[in-house]
Amino acid sequence: MIVEQRPLTDHSSTDRRLVHRSALSEVFLTDAVAEDALTYIVAAQLPPSHAYFTDHLSRRGGIDPLLLLECCRQAETYVSHRYLDVPLGYNFILASWSMSFENLHYRNRIEQCVSLRLSVHTEVPRYIAGQLRSVTFRIEISTATAVRLGTVAMKVKYTSKEVYRALRESRRGSAPKMNTELPGARHGVVEAVTVGRLSAQNVVLSDLRHTPNGIKAQVCPAFDNPSFFDHPQDHVPAMVTVEAVRQLALLALADECGLSAMHTQVSAIEGTFYDYIELDTTTELTVAELTTRVDTDHPGALFRSRLHVDVEQESKTMCRLVMELITARGSITPAAMTA
Incomplete structure (x- = not known):
């Protein structure tokens, strides 16, 4: 495992394929580094305006918690492909997740266009025949200036397209x-x-x-x-x-x-x-x-x-x-x- 000693940047978006997105406008990650064999630091930038994530009538202003959740989803997907060697084309199966944004409420006046740092810790990996099949992610969300916003945990499983297709069709009795x-x-x-x-x-x-x-x-x-x-x-x-x-x-x-x-x-x-x-x-x-x-x-x-x-x-x-x-x-x- 190579530990990367360099500062994170917000100059451009990450490869959209590694976060399972087609449109660059839906990619919020900008960079990532491996802190050690289990922990990765991911950079993200929130959009100042977005057709969905900023479409709110809220009088509170601030950041939509589901936008932070989407950044965490992109972070676990990116780490899975880039660092954990999950092949492109594999299907990701979400088993469970939990999240807390208690601090976000008290900091609701943070500007929308803000850079984030996501500390992504991996644990309980399960391998079959040398291929990673599931892992649990624990993610701490902060701004680039170290204002803590919340935490997210999720358990994700991985399967090939062939296995996924067979699984889906067997449960439905037909192609979905x-x-x-x-x-x-x-x-x-x-x-x-x-x-x-x-x-x-x-x-x-x-x-x-x-x-x-x-x-x-x-x-x-x-x-x-x-x-x-x-x-x-x-x-x-x-x-x-x-x-x-x-x-x-x-x-x-x-x-x-x-x-x-x-x-x-x-x-x-x-x-x-x-x-x-x-x-x-x-x-x-x-x-x-x-x-x-x-x-x-x-x-x-x-x-x-x-x-x-x-x-x-x-x-x-x-x-x-x-x-x-x-x-x-x-x-x-x-x-x-x-x-």
Whole structure:
């Protein structure tokens, strides 16, 4: 293992192939060095404007936590190919991830166009016949000036295209549909403003309803949205699933607790993925549990919320996510807390 002793730069983007992107505008990494055999330092630069990641009605300003998550996804992908010798063309299978952006809330006035440093630590590698099959990444996110923003952990598996294709077809009984093969028309999409968005293109929910079993909605991303589908996909990407859960969380907090989407930000996420979410099958989200409390230790009278969301297709659980959110001053006081 060669340890690289040189400063990181932000002069240009990394090879888009190594972060699984087609468009250079969707590549946020700029450089990387190996600190030792297990740790890599990756540089990234956040865009000052982006069709998806800066399309928010938030009055808080600051950095979208999901943009930081995407930088971490790109970092683990880049490290896998460049340093861990995972071949180009292999499929990456996300098993689980967790993240905390608690510090981001208190530093929400950081400018959008900012350089990041991601400290990527690898652990628990599993090899079969000399080929890496899975690894866990633990990533610490800071600005280039050493302001700590959060942490992300994810377990990723790797498989060849041949094995991946056989796995997908055996589970479905047929070849999976690509987003480019499916109709683009969407119906019953929720209003963009209700999920803190300006553009309807970035809304990924439809058929919102309240049931005895909880608030439900369906996932319906725009298949021609280049931020969601930068290249052809045969499943709903994990980043789209997380965005869907965030939007459902904002709707649930508004409807059940009277909390404003414009003052609410994600602070933590935990997710376990059990199977691929098919594009051509109805995907149902259900808020299985929702709790909200006032943070009396904070002078800004923050509300802290936690939601458990099940993601199902044909009554089968495809993944489960727990999302924590912070609602800052300026929100409506929940009726349940005014008594």
